[in-house]
Amino acid sequence: MMTEKQPFRLATGGLVDRAAPLNFSFDGRAITGFAGDTLASALLANGVRLVGRSFKYHRPRGILSAGVEEPNALVEHRSGSRREPNSRATVLELYDGLVATSQNRWPSLRCDLLSVNSWVSSFIAAGFYYKTFMWPASFWERIYEPMIRRAAGLGRTAPAHDPDTYEKATAFCDVLVIGGGPAGIAAAVAAGRTGARVILCDEDFVLGGGLLGDKAEIDGESGVDWARTMAGELAAMPEVSVMGRTSVTGVYDGGVFGAVQRVSDHLPEPPVHQPRLRFWRIVARRSILAAGAIERPIAFGNNDRPGVMLAGSVRTYINRYGVAPGRRAVIFANNDGAAGTLDDLAAAGVGVAAVVDSRDGGSAAVSAAAARHGAVMHAGAMVTQAHGGHGLRSVEVLTSDRQRERISCDLLAMSGGWNPTIHLTSHLSGRPRWDEAAAAFLPGSLPPGMTVAGAATGNADLNACLASGAANGLAAAHDCGFSGRLPFWRGYGSGDGQSHRPVQPLWRVPGARGKAFIDFQSDVTTDDIDLSVREGFGAAEHVKRYTALGMATDQGKTSNVAALGVLAEIAGTDMASQGTTTFRPPYTPVAIGALAGHARGMDFHPRRLSPAHPFETEQGAVFVEAGAWLRAQYYPRPGETWLQSAEREVRTVRGGAGICDVSTLGKIDIQGPDARAFIERIYCNNFAGLQPGRARYGLMLREDGFVLDDGVTMCFSDTHFVMSTTTANAPVVMQHMEFHHQCVWPELDVQLTSVTEQWAQFSVAGPLSRELLRRVVDRQHDIANESFPFMSVAQVTVAGVTARLARVSFSGELAYEIAIPAQYGDSLLRELMRQGEAFGVCLYGTEALAIMRIEKGHVAGGELNGHTTAADLGLGKMMSAKKDYVGRILAQRPALRDPERPTLVGLLPLDHGSQVRAGAHLVASGQVANLENDEGYVTSSAYSPMLGRWIALGLLASGNNRTGEVVRACDPLRGTESLVEICSPQFYDPTGERLHG
Amino acid sequence: MRIHCPYCGERGVEEYSYRGDATVRRPDANGPDALERFVEYLHLRDNPAGSHQEFWQHLHGCRAWLVVQRDVRTHAIESVVAASRRVAR
Numbered sequence A: 001m002m003t004e005k006q007p008f009r010l011a012t013g014g015l016v017d018r019a020a021p022l023n024f025s026f027d028g029r030a031i032t033g034f035a036g037d038t039l040a041s042a043l044l045a046n047g048v049r050l051v052g053r054s055f056k057y058h059r060p061r062g063i064l065s066a067g068v069e070e071p072n073a074l075v076e077h078r079s080g081s082r083r084e085p086n087s088r089a090t091v092l093e094l095y096d097g098l099v100a101t102s103q104n105r106w107p108s109l110r111c112d113l114l115s116v117n118s119w120v121s122s123f124i125a126a127g128f129y130y131k132t133f134m135w136p137a138s139f140w141e142r143i144y145e146p147m148i149r150r151a152a153g154l155g156r157t158a159p160a161h162d163p164d165t166y167e168k169a170t171a172f173c174d175v176l177v178i179g180g181g182p183a184g185i186a187a188a189v190a191a192g193r194t195g196a197r198v199i200l201c202d203e204d205f206v207l208g209g210g211l212l213g214d215k216a217e218i219d220g221e222s223g224v225d226w227a228r229t230m231a232g233e234l235a236a237m238p239e240v241s242v243m244g245r246t247s248v249t250g251v252y253d254g255g256v257f258g259a260v261q262r263v264s265d266h267l268p269e270p271p272v273h274q275p276r277l278r279f280w281r282i283v284a285r286r287s288i289l290a291a292g293a294i295e296r297p298i299a300f301g302n303n304d305r306p307g308v309m310l311a312g313s314v315r316t317y318i319n320r321y322g323v324a325p326g327r328r329a330v331i332f333a334n335n336d337g338a339a340g341t342l343d344d345l346a347a348a349g350v351g352v353a354a355v356v357d358s359r360d361g362g363s364a365a366v367s368a369a370a371a372r373h374g375a376v377m378h379a380g381a382m383v384t385q386a387h388g389g390h391g392l393r394s395v396e397v398l399t400s401d402r403q404r405e406r407i408s409c410d411l412l413a414m415s416g417g418w419n420p421t422i423h424l425t426s427h428l429s430g431r432p433r434w435d436e437a438a439a440a441f442l443p444g445s446l447p448p449g450m451t452v453a454g455a456a457t458g459n460a461d462l463n464a465c466l467a468s469g470a471a472n473g474l475a476a477a478h479d480c481g482f483s484g485r486l487p488f489w490r491g492y493g494s495g496d497g498q499s500h501r502p503v504q505p506l507w508r509v510p511g512a513r514g515k516a517f518i519d520f521q522s523d524v525t526t527d528d529i530d531l532s533v534r535e536g537f538g539a540a541e542h543v544k545r546y547t548a549l550g551m552a553t554d555q556g557k558t559s560n561v562a563a564l565g566v567l568a569e570i571a572g573t574d575m576a577s578q579g580t581t582t583f584r585p586p587y588t589p590v591a592i593g594a595l596a597g598h599a600r601g602m603d604f605h606p607r608r609l610s611p612a613h614p615f616e617t618e619q620g621a622v623f624v625e626a627g628a629w630l631r632a633q634y635y636p637r638p639g640e641t642w643l644q645s646a647e648r649e650v651r652t653v654r655g656g657a658g659i660c661d662v663s664t665l666g667k668i669d670i671q672g673p674d675a676r677a678f679i680e681r682i683y684c685n686n687f688a689g690l691q692p693g694r695a696r697y698g699l700m701l702r703e704d705g706f707v708l709d710d711g712v713t714m715c716f717s718d719t720h721f722v723m724s725t726t727t728a729n730a731p732v733v734m735q736h737m738e739f740h741h742q743c744v745w746p747e748l749d750v751q752l753t754s755v756t757e758q759w760a761q762f763s764v765a766g767p768l769s770r771e772l773l774r775r776v777v778d779r780q781h782d783i784a785n786e787s788f789p790f791m792s793v794a795q796v797t798v799a800g801v802t803a804r805l806a807r808v809s810f811s812g813e814l815a816y817e818i819a820i821p822a823q824y825g826d827s828l829l830r831e832l833m834r835q836g837e838a839f840g841v842c843l844y845g846t847e848a849l850a851i852m853r854i855e856k857g858h859v860a861g862g863e864l865n866g867h868t869t870a871a872d873l874g875l876g877k878m879m880s881a882k883k884d885y886v887g888r889i890l891a892q893r894p895a896l897r898d899p900e901r902p903t904l905v906g907l908l909p910l911d912h913g914s915q916v917r918a919g920a921h922l923v924a925s926g927q928v929a930n931l932e933n934d935e936g937y938v939t940s941s942a943y944s945p946m947l948g949r950w951i952a953l954g955l956l957a958s959g960n961n962r963t964g965e966v967v968r969a970c971d972p973l974r975g976t977e978s979l980v981e982i983c984s985p986q987f988y989d990p991t992g993e994r995l996h997g
Numbered sequence B: 001m002r003i004h005c006p007y008c009g010e011r012g013v014e015e016y017s018y019r020g021d022a023t024v025r026r027p028d029a030n031g032p033d034a035l036e037r038f039v040e041y042l043h044l045r046d047n048p049a050g051s052h053q054e055f056w057q058h059l060h061g062c063r064a065w066l067v068v069q070r071d072v073r074t075h076a077i078e079s080v081v082a083a084s085r086r087v088a089r
């Protein structure tokens, strides 16, 4: 019956392609499977049963399931930078060249030295973290934590940058169907035939769900063929898309669903231009959850031995993959599904030694199947213990007459009943409710627009699945305005026509010997739950935290309900009173890459470049990030340090002329009859008298009275102003103004438009700047000192192109800012530099800019820090008393007017050679440098080429009255200290003569 | 969450930015108790379990400020109007 190369592969049957062998490796061993296999089915076909070690005790583990719920068979998939830990072998689609490695073992899977953890397990039982490592504290970091990190854990993350790409996409539909089993297919077909836009998401790579692992028939064809036929019909519908390999992972407000599409995980590498994963945001008006059900394990001694499997999964391996998961089986169940399991095992030629039905008296259906296949029937009996180390050898059965019997077998097919897969129903805080008749948690309140169909409703009967799917699909389409007829299919499931006895819950076997696992992945046993209750952590949410139950990557898919069952037994209550578990997104693990999409590395956020970036790059600029912008920081010449470059640039500006790209400054175009009135309310200083052709420095407060931003606003007419903001605050100021315009004073007729990116802007500064500009600005414009004085603005042309010229200065020199539509920015800068050659002009960056503004005592980011008032910055006199403006009232609060508040001062180190750094704290001389004596700090500092020494700005308590005093500038972070003298913040040209030159 | 912008139609919450309580109105700065009123305007907020009127801006869309009536327990949105169009109290 079995093929030679794959000793457990059946000669016929299943959905694998025996003509398409695939080579793969597990722990370095070369193995062959077939197209259509998962890694798990291929391993089982080859007799590989030991695939991993457990999280805490390093117990040998095999394959429990055939689906997403798998807690044991976790492997590292791929190698090198593509290595992904904790990949479930049961859903990993086999491809040629697949490389998988077992996890959490050392030095090898068969010989794991840390399995000694098993023998000292009494020391690492539930809650051991809390009890064992209480003291001494220093031991935690140095000894316990590294020890635990080595001993516990699962796979390793990739060692290098992920070479794959990830995408995000959005889709819209009328009806979203979640799950591609009989109910999901029925729903999608019923809705699709009405013409509604339908998306069917199925996590599997073949449509059919439970039909694939069963021997069902629908309308005279096999369930598999029916699924294929329906898939063909769906594919032909233009408004329907079937998304295979796509897991819906979360439900969000407003009919939004998250889904991960595994575009390339089944391929050796993503194809060119294809991502590895695509994260979908699906917006659906109606949704149908048809996610099926997950089988429950039973807790008996050593129930984690490789060879102990879920019964439905055993059937799936036989029917779907053509693999016998063992040679000699025992069935242990509390429900009638055992009959179908028996039939399938017998048909596959696997001997069934015994059927153990935990229900008192068993059931007719199961007994009949046992008689049919000559298996020993143990009704009202329990499997108490499994034997065998790396693989199951035998089980111990406690019969109904209290006899212990040992039965040899290499496969135990167990079934504790089924948990409907209702996780998504509770993502919007719906609480599942316990249904006594179904002996299962069923959906409570549902997310708006969602209905449930198929086995997820608690009724897995094939006809019920088909009927509920069709009815829900049609109803959902109806809700969206479509109409059609209700389809009908007649199915025959494997248990049909037999009498049924209901499932009788069995969470743990009384009298079990050895560790009886509830949560395989977190290594939580029934004893751990007992212990947790004994120690006072008996509530479900406490048990979870005390034992880590349900907290592994499988999120307790096979354990959460069982734990509640055990708790109910201990408490002697029913399930309903144990409450319920809360399911949260994601339903299955989602790679971080999928959530990040393209937003990583340099694409983490958009990078904004000045229009003149190309020229600046040619000129050798070193760029610095300023928010999302890249700004030229300095332009080094050969052999220069950054400070030497900045110093040269300052001297060139102050001695002749320099040009700085200030395109990044925020620019807000303000137009309308009420433009001036609006600006008056936004700035704290007076703009009523600002004439067309003039500019004014403005200071803006937040409503709480602190300074928000500053900048120059130009007036072109009574109804047209252009405001500039600092680079960093441009978006904040825009939003601040939009809020006040639309929400506070909607009656003002004014329009605000951000034109930051529409204009390139350059500061041309230095005593020769006017001469330079005369050569660039078209001749007809008069920019002579007298006709175009300080704070003048004008529309001008440059080579016929409209530009704006403003005589403003941040450097303290005679200076202009010239703005031109962005597309001419690069050309204008080239032209300015060409014409400036005769004047020895240089480009200067943000370093030189910062030095010159500190020399002039102008405030910037260090001082405009959100904690300073206008008065703190020495700008208190700007606050108008004649008008209302944002921040006026709350700036009058006593604490904001306290004369002892830290205010802006200049600081000069007494020792000319010593440096003061921003961040150093100011302490009165003779005082101890501690928090109590802290009187302020240094906000900005620079080496001043003009003064030949370091200078600084700072905020110092009562700073206005302390000129001449010497204080300590203490920088404990860098271990430096210097004495500094308080002075005026205007270090250079305090009278401002140079501005008017 | 999805918000129906009166100008752009229904859009995902990721296009919007949240400000908070839209029931507060900037007080008269010339009133006798202006300081007290402004402190309330800026800092005092009700925290209703249920329907709440709040400001959202369609920041990555048309930039309209909106007044959204939303149940903060269920995130169900009852109404959306442009802030500049809402009827003065």
Ligand SMILES: [Zn+2]
Pocket: B005, B006, B007, B008, B009, B058, B061, B062, B063, B064
């Ligand atoms: Zn909009």
